[in-house]
Structures are given as C-alpha cells and as structure tokens.
Amino acid sequence: MQYETVIGLETHAQFHTRSKMFCGCKTDFGAPPNTQTCPVCQGLPGTLPVVNRYAVELGLRAALALRCHIAPVTQFDRKNYFYPDLPKNYQVSQNYHNLGVDGRLEIEVDGQAREVGIWNVHLEEDAGKLEHPEDTGANYTAIDLNRAGTPLLEIVSAPDMRSAGEANAYMNELAAILRHLDISDCKMQEGSLRFEAGISVRPVGGEKFGNRVEVKNLNSMSAVVKAIEHERERQVAVLESGGTVPSQTMLWDVQREVTEPMRSKEEAKDYRYFPEPDLVPIEISPEWLDQVREQMSELPAARRKRFIAELDLPPYDAGVIVEQKPIADYFEQTVEQGVEPKTAANWIMGEVMRVLNERLCEIDDLPVSPPMLAELIGLVTDDRISNSVGKTVFGEMCSSGKKAGEIVEEKGLAQISDSGELEAVVKQVLADNPDAVADLESGKQQAKGFLIGQIMRATRGKANPKLAGELIDRLTGD
Amino acid sequence: MTRITTDTVEQVADLSKLILSDEELAGFQEQLDKIIGYFEVLNSLDTTGVEPLAHPLDLRNVFRQDTVEDSASRKDALANAPDKTDEAYKVPVVIESS
Ligand SMILES: [Zn+2]
Numbered sequence: 001m002q003y004e005t006v007i008g009l010e011t012h013a014q015f016h017t018r019s020k021m022f023c024g025c026k027t028d029f030g031a032p033p034n035t036q037t038c039p040v041c042q043g044l045p046g047t048l049p050v051v052n053r054y055a056v057e058l059g060l061r062a063a064l065a066l067r068c069h070i071a072p073v074t075q076f077d078r079k080n081y082f083y084p085d086l087p088k089n090y091q092v093s094q095n096y097h098n099l100g101v102d103g104r105l106e107i108e109v110d111g112q113a114r115e116v117g118i119w120n121v122h123l124e125e126d127a128g129k130l131e132h133p134e135d136t137g138a139n140y141t142a143i144d145l146n147r148a149g150t151p152l153l154e155i156v157s158a159p160d161m162r163s164a165g166e167a168n169a170y171m172n173e174l175a176a177i178l179r180h181l182d183i184s185d186c187k188m189q190e191g192s193l194r195f196e197a198g199i200s201v202r203p204v205g206g207e208k209f210g211n212r213v214e215v216k217n218l219n220s221m222s223a224v225v226k227a228i229e230h231e232r233e234r235q236v237a238v239l240e241s242g243g244t245v246p247s248q249t250m251l252w253d254v255q256r257e258v259t260e261p262m263r264s265k266e267e268a269k270d271y272r273y274f275p276e277p278d279l280v281p282i283e284i285s286p287e288w289l290d291q292v293r294e295q296m297s298e299l300p301a302a303r304r305k306r307f308i309a310e311l312d313l314p315p316y317d318a319g320v321i322v323e324q325k326p327i328a329d330y331f332e333q334t335v336e337q338g339v340e341p342k343t344a345a346n347w348i349m350g351e352v353m354r355v356l357n358e359r360l361c362e363i364d365d366l367p368v369s370p371p372m373l374a375e376l377i378g379l380v381t382d383d384r385i386s387n388s389v390g391k392t393v394f395g396e397m398c399s400s401g402k403k404a405g406e407i408v409e410e411k412g413l414a415q416i417s418d419s420g421e422l423e424a425v426v427k428q429v430l431a432d433n434p435d436a437v438a439d440l441e442s443g444k445q446q447a448k449g450f451l452i453g454q455i456m457r458a459t460r461g462k463a464n465p466k467l468a469g470e471l472i473d474r475l476t477g478d
Numbered sequence: 479m480t481r482i483t484t485d486t487v488e489q490v491a492d493l494s495k496l497i498l499s500d501e502e503l504a505g506f507q508e509q510l511d512k513i514i515g516y517f518e519v520l521n522s523l524d525t526t527g528v529e530p531l532a533h534p535l536d537l538r539n540v541f542r543q544d545t546v547e548d549s550a551s552r553k554d555a556l557a558n559a560p561d562k563t564d565e566a567y568k569v570p571v572v573i574e575s576s
Contacts, residue, residue: 017544024547033565034552042555054544075532082495084569097532130572142566145555270493280537 002204003239005232007167007197008159009224011174013184014126014192015058015151021125022049022092022149029190033131033144041149043087048278051076055123055151056099056282060292061181062153063100063121065299073283074099076123076276084143085127093154094122095273097281105157105177106301107169116170117158126150147191153183159198159209164228171195171221172323176300180325188220195224199231201239210235211247215259218252227252231259303328311341320349326363327353330370337374340381347377351394359398367401368394376404384408385415388461417464419471422455425463426471429454440476448472482511 020027023040040047063070075097078090103118128148130141155174161167175193178184186193195218200210213231218224235245250259298306300322307318322328327348334344352373356363368376376397380390385408396407408414416422429451430437436454439447448469455468484507491498491506498506549555552565561568 019544019546024542024545025549026546032552034555034567036549037555038547038550042550050540050542052544053541056541073532073538080493082493084567084572131566132571139571140561140568141570141572142563142568144566270489272493275532277533279533280535280540281532283538 001240003201003232003236004162004204004206005164005228006159006200006202006209007161007163007228009157009161009167009170010196010198011153011155011157011171012126012194012196013062013153013155013178013186015055015153016182016184017052017055017058017151019052020149021052021055021123021151025149027150029187029192031146033142033146036146037148041087042145043089043148049092051279051282052151057292057295058151058181058183059099059121059123059153060284060289061296062155062178062183063103064289064293064296065177065181066100066103066105066118066121066155068100068103068118068121070100070284070289071097073097073281074123075281076279077273078276079124079271079273081271083127084141085130085148087128087145087148091124091127092276092279093124093273095271096275098122105170105173107166107173109163109166109169114166114169116160116166119156119158121153121155124152124154126152153178159200159212164225164232167197167228168221168225171224173300176323176325180298180300180303180328181296182325194218195221197224197228197231199228199235200245201232201235210239211245213245213247213259214249216249216251216262217254219254223252223254226257227259230257234259297325300325300328307341311335313341313345317342317345317349321345324363330363333370334374334377337371339374339377343377343381344373347373347394351391355395355398366398368397372397372403379404379408383415383417383464383466385413386456386461386463386465388456389413389415392461413462415464416459416462417467419467422459422463422467423471423475425455425458426468426475429458430472430475437476440472481514482507486510 014027017027019025020041023038025036025038025041028036040049060070074094076092077095077097079093079095080090082089098120100121101119103121105116105118107114107116126147126149128143128145130143132138132141157170161170175186178193179186184192188194197215197218198212199215200212202208202210213235215227215231218227231250238245249262251262253260304315304318304322307313307322308315313321321331330352331344331348334348335341352363352366352368355366359365373394376390376393379385379393380387385393389408393404393407393413396402396411397404400407416425433451433454436447436450440451451472452463452465452468455463456465484503487498487503487507487510490510491503556562556567559567
C-alpha cells in the first residue's frame with residue numbers, strides 16, 4: 001500500500017526584544033545563571049506583569065506577514081501545568097483570543113508553489129532552563145530562570161505538509177520571514193527558534209488522518225527532517241504489520257537518530273486554560289495595524305521575485321541571497337554601486353559567504369563594506385587584477401580592513417597586461433616546457449591550458465590569462 | 479446527582495502533585511461538590527446573546543516600553559530558595575527522557 005505523511009509544525013521563536021515579555025529584565029543569551037530575573041519573572045506572589053508593547057508589535061508583524069486575520073481584541077490566558085522550569089506553575093499564553101488566526105504561508109518545493117495553512121499566531125512567555133549536572137551521581141536538577149518570561153511567538157501550522165521536503169521549505173521560509181522583519185534572530189543553536197512536529201501517516205487518498213505522534217527535542221532543521229523520515233518509516237512498518245500507531249509524545253534522540261517515547265509520565269493534557277486576570281485585553285485598532293505595516297520591510301518572497309525579475313538573478317541565487325536579510329541588503333547595496341547583479345551574487349555566494357562561515361560571523365561584522373566590495377569587483381572586471389588575485393585581495397581586505405586598490409598597489413598585484421613585460425615570462429615558460437609546446441603544435445589544445453597555468457604560477461597569478469594565451473599563440477607560431 | 483466524583487478529585491490531585499488518602503479523597507469530593515454547587519446559581523442566569531467577558535475591568539492596552547530595568551541580584555533571587563547551588567535553584571531530579 002502507498003502511504004502519505006501528514007505533518008504539522010509548531011514553531012516557537014523568541015522575539016528580538018531587549019527586555020522580557022512582562023518585566024524589564026534583559027533577554028541576553030548566555031548570561032550567568034539567575035542574573036536576569038526579578039520578582040515578576042521569578043513568579044513571586046504579589047507581583048503584576050505588564051505587557052511589552054514592542055513584543056505585541058513584533059507579533060503583529062508576524063501575523064500580518066502570515067496573512068492572518070488579526071483579532072480586534074486579544075487577551076492572554078493561563079496555561080496551567082506543573083514543571084520546575086515554570087516558576088508560576090502556569091505559562092502566560094493565548095488560547096481563546098489569539099493574536100492572529102487562519103493565515104497561510106506560501107512555500108516552493110521543486111519549483112512548485114504550495115500553500116501551508118497557519119492555524120494561529122500567538123504570544124506567550126518562555127520557561128526557565130533545567131540543567132542536569134554533568135556529575136551523574138548528582139541527585140538534583142538545577143534551575144536557571146534567566147530565560148523565564150522571554151517573549152515568545154508561537155506559530156501553529158495546519159497539518160498541510162506531506163513530506164520532509166515540504167516541512168524543510170516551510171521552516172526555511174518562516175525563518176526568512178522572521179529574520180527579514182526583525183521579529184526574531186532565529187538562532188537555533190541558541191534556542192531562539194524551536195520546532196515541534198506532529199507526524200502521522202495514512203493510505204494515499206485516505207480522508208481520515210492517522211494517529212498523531214508529537215516529536216519534541218528537535219534542535220535543528222535537519223533534525224526535524226530526519227525525525228519526519230524516521231517516523232514515517234516507523235509508523236508505516238507498524239501499520240503494515242497490522243498494528244495501530246498510538247498517539248503519543250516522542251523525543252528525538254540526536255545521537256542515535258531515532259524517536260523514543262517520553263519516559264516521564266505524560267499526563268493527559270489538561271492545561272485548564274483560563275483568562276489571565278492579571279492582564280487586561282489588548283485592543284488592536286486599524287491605525288495601530290497601519291503603523292505596524294509601515295514598519296515592515298519587504299517580505300522575502302517579494303524580494304526574491306524582484307531580484308529575479310528586475311536584476312535577472314537565477315532563482316537559485318535569489319533564494320540563497322534572500323535567506324538572510326543582512327546578506328540581501330549587502331547584495332543590494334553592492335549592486336547600487338554599479339556592479340552587475342549576477343557578478344555581485346557570485347562574489348557574495350562565493351567569497352563573502354565562505355569567509356562568514358570560516359569566521360562564524362555575521363555580515364555586519366565584516367570590515368568589507370558594499371562599496372569596498374564593489375571597488376574590488378571593479379578591479380577584476382576591468383582586468384586590472386585576475387579573478388584569483390581578486391580572491392586573495394578579498395581575504396586580505398577581511399583581515400586588514402584596507403581597500404582593494406591599496407592592497408593591489410602595496411603588494412604589486414596588478415595584472416600584467418603589458419605584452420612586452422609578459423612576453424619575457426611566456427618565452428621562459430615555453431623554453432622550460434618543450435613537451436607541452438610540442439603537444440600544442442601537434443594540435444593538442446589542452447596543452448595550452450597547462451602552459452597558461454605555468455605562466456600564472458610564474459607571475460603569482462598576475463598574468464592576464466587572455467593576453468598570455470595570445471602570446472602563446474604568437475610565439476608558438478600557430 | 480454528584481457533580482464531582484472521587485475520580486475527578488484524584489485527577490485534580492494528580493495535576494496538583496498531591497497524594498491524598500482515601501479518607502481525604504472522600505472529604506474533598508464532598509467539599510468540592512458543594513463548591514461547584516454554588517455555581518449552579520450562576521448557571522441559572524440566562525446569558526443568551528451576551529458576549530463572554532474577557533476581563534472584569536474596563537481597561538485596555540496597559541503597556542510598558544521595551545526598556546531594560548535592573549534585575550535582582552542572584553543572591554536576592556536565590557534568597558528564599560529552600561535548596562540551591564552557588565548559582566541556581568535546586569530541585570529533585572527531573573527525568574525528561576530515557
Ligand atoms: Zn524579570
């Protein structure tokens with residue numbers, strides 16, 4: 001029998017705010033444990049939360065970008081559960097009057113556009129962190145409440161995805177939107193973007209969904225993809241052998257790449273939601289929504305389309321460049337300097353991203369500004385330096401922060417485009433490689449490539465390859 | 479007819495992490511049933527066409543700006559904890575996974 005996978009994703013993204021959802025504590029990642037807390041986020045009795053207005057605005061940006069219906073009045077609710085990472089024994093969340101409902105996100109898989117429904121977008125607060133001491137003999141769990149109360153956005157998709165590939169496209173598009181609108185920095189390694197997957201299988205063409213397995217502990221997008229593939233296989237095997245898949249919560253084991261049922265007693269979900277009496281409703285006027293719309297920059301999908309239609313970028317390049325807003329901005333600023341778009345894209349996808357990956361840094365940390373990159377690209381396209389020297393110069397610019405022209409001058413890297421100067425080198429290379437010359441004269445064209453390589457070596461990449469080729473032709477009497 | 483059964487009391491106790499004796503279960507069943515009974519009075523009111531109230535106060539949009547304020551010192555934060563390390567609250571081991 002043929003089966004199809006049915007996937008829904010719950011996404012949690014920490015808002016890119018300075019302070020917490022209901023108090024003025026910082027939200028910095030990696031601070032020493034329990035140094036960013038106050039009576040409000042410690043959940044002490046007698047304290048009152050006050051809503052961070054900017055977090056609501058960021059939530060509205062997300063709800064608008066995901067084309068949700070925005071609630072005219074939204075309200076917080078208490079989600080009650082008992083766990084030591086939650087100092088109040090309830091999480092302030094939204095259940096009855098979500099910020100946004102019934103939205104959609106368009107994704108593209110294998111060149112095909114598809115729409116994934118968004119059930120709701122809502123605001124909540126993050127929980128604290130449990131640290132299990134490394135000493136295995138330790139009989140306690142340590143709690144760090146720094147993260148407790150960090151503003152959180154939850155996005156619940158409809159079970160509209162049918163493959164790991166679609167889920168991957170959804171996650172990437174969502175992250176691109178959240179980054180573009182400065183809603184979240186989406187650093188999965190720091191936990192500011194997290195996913196939970198609801199996965200079931202059913203015979204192709206079936207109307208009823210299969211029993212849903214919820215998978216947690218997914219710490220990267222590739223973990224989500226692998227967990228979906230693993231669950232699909234596991235669930236199909238259970239059905240094929242005549243069994244039924246129980247609805248349950250599983251944890252992804254990163255090392256072994258399998259899902260494991262949660263061992264702790266998963267109580268029947270009974271969150272006993274009720275309206276949060278400590279917070280008054282939020283009214284979202286059309287004027288406020290207009291203000292939020294004005295703050296929103298172009299969405300990634302629109303930007304990709306524009307790069308393809310107006311700048312003639314291949315769709316693949318547009319996809320890579322638009323994935324992160326700072327890179328897309330950097331690209332546009334480089335193009336504004338008069339660089340041909342595809343050439344700018346090649347440099348950014350090649351050298352620039354290589355250096356960012358090597359240094360594990362952000363593009364804003366790079367000492368090479370878009371005008372500086374444009375100057376370098378100009379030197380290459382004007383044949384003042386060769387492409388390979390250009391790459392060396394770029395590396396130099398990244399470490400010294402100097403301009404391309406300065407480096408070329410200082411190091412004498414300018415391309416040798418003077419035929420008199422280059423002729424001496426070419427003659428020497430021809431004299432040193434009689435076999436290759438003989439091959440070339442007997443018609444083997446690949447020998448020419450070898451000779452040009454030797455000339456480049458002799459000039460440390462400074463020879464103009466076109467001129468070198470012409471000189472070889474002339475001097476071998478071809 | 480009882481509105482609250484001992485099963486319900488057991489479930490609520492479980493959610494509250496309370497271990498109750500059979501006697502206590504029976505006692506709370508009776509008490510909770512009475513309490514819930516008082517709400518029957520409210521249920522007798524006809525609320526057709528009345529929008530559920532989200533909040534009793536006629537206040538809207540109480541906000542703070544996204545500005546950082548001083549946090550408590552770690553010493554103060556941990557002061558009331560019955561058990562702690564130098565930097566964190568200590569609780570009995572929480573089993574999350576196998
Ligand atoms: Zn606080």
